[in-house]
Amino acid sequence: MSPQKIGGVSAIVLGVPVGIIASDRELVAVITCIGLQLIFFAKERVNDERVQQLKMKAMFLAMSVGMAVMLVANHYLFVVLRRTLDSMPPEISAWEAIAGIMLIALGLFHYWRWQDGRQSAADGATTNEH
Amino acid sequence: MKNRLKELRAEKDWSQGELAERLEVSRQTINAIETEKYDPSLPLAFKIAKLFKQPIEEIFEA
Numbered sequence: 734m735s736p737q738k739i740g741g742v743s744a745i746v747l748g749v750p751v752g753i754i755a756s757d758r759e760l761v762a763v764i765t766c767i768g769l770q771l772i773f774f775a776k777e778r779v780n781d782e783r784v785q786q787l788k789m790k791a792m793f794l795a796m797s798v799g800m801a802v803m804l805v806a807n808h809y810l811f812v813v814l815r816r817t818l819d820s821m822p823p824e825i826s827a828w829e830a831i832a833g834i835m836l837i838a839l840g841l842f843h844y845w846r847w848q849d850g851r852q853s854a855a856d857g858a859t860t861n862e863h
Numbered sequence: 864m865k866n867r868l869k870e871l872r873a874e875k876d877w878s879q880g881e882l883a884e885r886l887e888v889s890r891q892t893i894n895a896i897e898t899e900k901y902d903p904s905l906p907l908a909f910k911i912a913k914l915f916k917q918p919i920e921e922i923f924e925a
Contacts, residue, residue: 779891781892782888782892782903782904782907783889783895784889846891850891
């Protein structure tokens with residue numbers, strides 16, 4: 734694991750519990766966001782063009798899906814729920830939105846990478862089977 | 864993009880891993896190119912053409 738990834742994981746593992754204990758939702762969101770960004774943008778062990786393409790594709794899809802989910806979620810929270818609740822429901826902050834997007838991007842990237850690897854193994858990549 | 868990478872690799876009796884090593888990419892990248900899930904960049908396409916000593920248009924078909 735690269736130092737950047739270790740830094741990202743450490744930030745999340747150490748920082749998030751601190752934020753939870755302090756009941757600081759914003760702090761949890763900021764630390765998660767920074768940690769996930771460090772992990773996602775770290776250099777991979779094998780960093781060829783396919784990996785870079787998958788990362789870009791994952792980020793693009795995560796941004797689109799994330800924005801759509803945010804719009805729907807905020808609409809539901811503010812417009813629909815507000816009618817039924819006495820007090821204002823908590824809004825989704827920008828930090829939480831970015832953390833969600835980074836999580837989706839990371840998930841997609843690793844899933845596609847796993848698919849590539851699985852396909853490669855299924856095709857008998859390590860032998861001379863053609 | 865259609866390509867003859869698998870066929871050319873078979874002629875040389877190379878595995879995907881061996882070809883990946885020669886082209887300095889991952890085995891997954893070679894597999895993605897052969898299964899037409901991924902189109903290589905221009906520098907990589909030139910590298911492939913140089914390795915197999917064939918023009919690019921003989922290997923890749925748009």
